[in-house]
Amino acid sequence: MRVASADRPGTRAQRVVPATVRAIDAHVHLADEEWAAAMGDERARSIARAFGREQVVVPIDEMAAEYRDRGMLAVIVNSTDATVTGRGSVPNRHIADVVAAHPDVFLGMGVVDPWQGKLAEREIEHIAELGLLGVGELNPARQHFAPNDERFTPLWRRADELGLVVLFHGGYAAAGSNTPGGGGVKLRYSRPTLLDDVAADFPTLRIVCAHPSWPWESVALAVAMHKRNVFLDLSGMAPKYLSAEVRQYVRRRIPDKVLFGTDWPSLSVERWLREFDELGFEDDVRQKVLLDNALALFRLERELGDGTGDGTGDGPAAGVGG
Numbered sequence: 509m510r511v512a513s514a515d516r517p518g519t520r521a522q523r524v525v526p527a528t529v530r531a532i533d534a535h536v537h538l539a540d541e542e543w544a545a546a547m548g549d550e551r552a553r554s555i556a557r558a559f560g561r562e563q564v565v566v567p568i569d570e571m572a573a574e575y576r577d578r579g580m581l582a583v584i585v586n587s588t589d590a591t592v593t594g595r596g597s598v599p600n601r602h603i604a605d606v607v608a609a610h611p612d613v614f615l616g617m618g619v620v621d622p623w624q625g626k627l628a629e630r631e632i633e634h635i636a637e638l639g640l641l642g643v644g645e646l647n648p649a650r651q652h653f654a655p656n657d658e659r660f661t662p663l664w665r666r667a668d669e670l671g672l673v674v675l676f677h678g679g680y681a682a683a684g685s686n687t688p689g690g691g692g693v694k695l696r697y698s699r700p701t702l703l704d705d706v707a708a709d710f711p712t713l714r715i716v717c718a719h720p721s722w723p724w725e726s727v728a729l730a731v732a733m734h735k736r737n738v739f740l741d742l743s744g745m746a747p748k749y750l751s752a753e754v755r756q757y758v759r760r761r762i763p764d765k766v767l768f769g770t771d772w773p774s775l776s777v778e779r780w781l782r783e784f785d786e787l788g789f790e791d792d793v794r795q796k797v798l799l800d801n802a803l804a805l806f807r808l809e810r811e812l813g814d815g816t817g818d819g820t821g822d823g824p825a826a827g828v829g830g
């Protein structure tokens with residue numbers, strides 16, 4: 509049971525997902541030593557308070573074993589706000605190393621600091637060379653940038669050319685929550701409507717608006733319904749708090765556009781799944797949210813039950829954005 513990783517730099521692998529995989533957690537952070545050092549105590553404490561869950565160091569091998577036992581893949585995202593805060597971050601190379609160490613359970617994304625201009629463009633190329641799936645988690649509220657600002661257009665163009673997914677944090681930020689000045693985090697940049705502009709300008713760029721994007725949930729739903737190349741992930745909010753409107757849209761209007769994601773370690777996988785199951789979605793919707801939509805978005809190939817790939821190279825909603 510393994511997922512093929514990139515065979516050479518610059519080539520995103522045809523990844524084959526074993527038939528035994530039941531779900532893909534599309535939004536997972538690291539909690540290893542390297543991450544803890546980059547995060548800093550103060551920021552880690554504000555996030556822990558917002559979620560009511562203590563942040564502890566979890567070694568990579570332990571994290572991999574947990575996902576393996578669940579029959580799940582995890583898409584590990586990176587983060588940075590270096591220009592705004594002066595704080596260091598985990599290098600994208602580390603994400604690639606973590607994925608390479610456990611290719612049967614991990615997929616990864618690398619991040620850039622949009623204010624770094626050409627350097628950020630080059631880092632996007634590096635992300636592709638590392639065999640990572642995309643750019644994320646970009647956090648406009650923490651990074652103080654408007655995704656639709658033309659100064660950042662070259663970044664989205666490069667990601668589009670390289671076939672990378674781009675994942676943006678949407679809505680409220682746990683980082684800085686209930687601290688003086690919100691730790692400098694500016695929520696207005698994480699309005700999903702800013703992503704609508706990017707999606708319109710780059711119709712083949714696959715975009716994820718991460719989290720239900722409270723207090724702009726309705727806007728996020730509208731953008732995902734209007735732009736075929738925009739997906740939402742349900743991470744960062746315990747499912748029991750999902751509004752009636754979000755549940756209705758997941759069930760009836762955009763069941764092909766919504767991804768299971770936890771935001772682990774802020775939310776536990778077990779809690780997320782338990783509360784999601786309690787919402788009583790139909791089996792086909794559940795299957796799409798937990799697995800099929802991520803296969804389509806990330807262009808992963810599902811192994812058939814007899815252990816061979818199906819050879820199509822595309823998920824059930826092939827052609828999204830392309």
Ligand SMILES: [Zn+2]
Pocket residue numbers: 645677678718719744
């Ligand atoms: Zn986020």
